[in-house]
Amino acid sequence: MQLQQEMTNRQRQAQGTLERMKTELESRVAGLRHQEEHCLRQALLIEANLVDVDHALQIIRAALASGIDWKEIEQMLVLERRRGNPIAQIIHSLQLSDNEMTLMLSSDARTAATSRSRTAARLNKTNDNHDSDNESDDGDHDDDDIPNEPQEEDESIDDRVELVKIDISQSAFANAQRYYEQRKKAAEKEMKTIEASEHALRAAEKKALKVLAGTASKNKRKKTAPLNTLREIRKSHWFEKFRYFITSENYLVIAGKDSQQNEQLVRRYLEENTGDLYMHADVHGAASVIIKGRGNRPAPPLSIQEAAIFAAACSSAWDAKVAVNAFWVYPEQVSQSAPSGMHLNQGSFVVRGQRNYVPVTTSGSGPMVMGFGFLFRLALQSVWRHLGERSIRSQEVNTSPTWATQSQDNGSCVGGCEVHR
Incomplete structure (x- = not known):
């Protein structure tokens, strides 16, 4: 009876995941299509007047x-x-x-x-x-x-009549063209969203079928086995769908695997007033990296240095085997509002204000070296034995660390952008 209940629960979970993905896809596509229609209507109204x-x-x-x-x-x-x-x-x-x-x-x-x-x-x-x-x-x-x-x-x-916003610095024709360009960008984003989401849906369906098939096979083998052989499947943490690691001082560092994950990471998980920091390798197309704060405290220098190496390794500098700097900023310095004349691609952001650079080299101090590790989930009765491990080994970071180079930026994009002149 318990085996049958387990299989039913897995079927419901897999079906629910697929339905949520489909609903999210339909919602995003509907929003983009509404944006296309709105931009087209605004452009036509300007041309008619x-x-x-x-x-x-x-x-x-x-x-x-x-x-x-x-x-x-x-x-x-x-x-x-x-x-x-x-x-x-x-x-x-x-x-x-x-x-x-x-x-x-009108x-x-x-x-x-x-x-x-x-x-x-x-x-x-x-x-x-x-x-x-x-x-x-x-x-x-x-x-x-x-x-x-x-x-x-x-x-x-x-x-x-409809309300239409007009840029005073441009002519009527130029304003209409601006709305046409916005419609074109929305249409392109819609196509990319559909392609990426369909790929994700196929992968999810394949995984669900594999899980269900495996469950059915195990069900047959376990019909005569004792019930105590069942094991609970570990529930994945939210950050496991991204690239991640735990620093030597027990700070969680997360990076996006692609432009869609970069956008999701910053929108959903980069929080102000929580000690979070945003990090990015100083190279085009690098991944967005977040250092999650602990108890509203930002990461200390050692953890930031390790996160900088991680950010560099998640960029094209890894394949090129070249040294590249990384920088960190506070969440309030990261924005998706592009300056005039600039279009932000998916997963790209504008960073304003002071950047705190951290050097990453191919050897010596701060080397760009990565490895694999294993994480073990402790039983509740074992947690007390590990208290104090991975403690902070350096002073807490402040707004003007002596170990980092600072640079003032009035607003430039990271992750990729297009400039229209």
């Missing part, structure tokens, strides 16, 4: 070039909306700190003007509610210009 978008860009650029205060520009925009200025009515809001503005665009030319007028009137009313002083100053000479429109509750954007 090229003249109006260019006029809006010219107005805002002229106001900025004349040195007018940003708040005054927004107030002028409100007044022009009230006066029925068609260009002002398509401008929904300004994000001048990001050099962007949001426009209300592909239906017959209803676009009416929709924008209604939306602009509601925006003006919202602005008046937030600024009663402006209402009293402007009401005497501008109220006659506001069209009487029916009131709609809980709506500030008409269904017939």
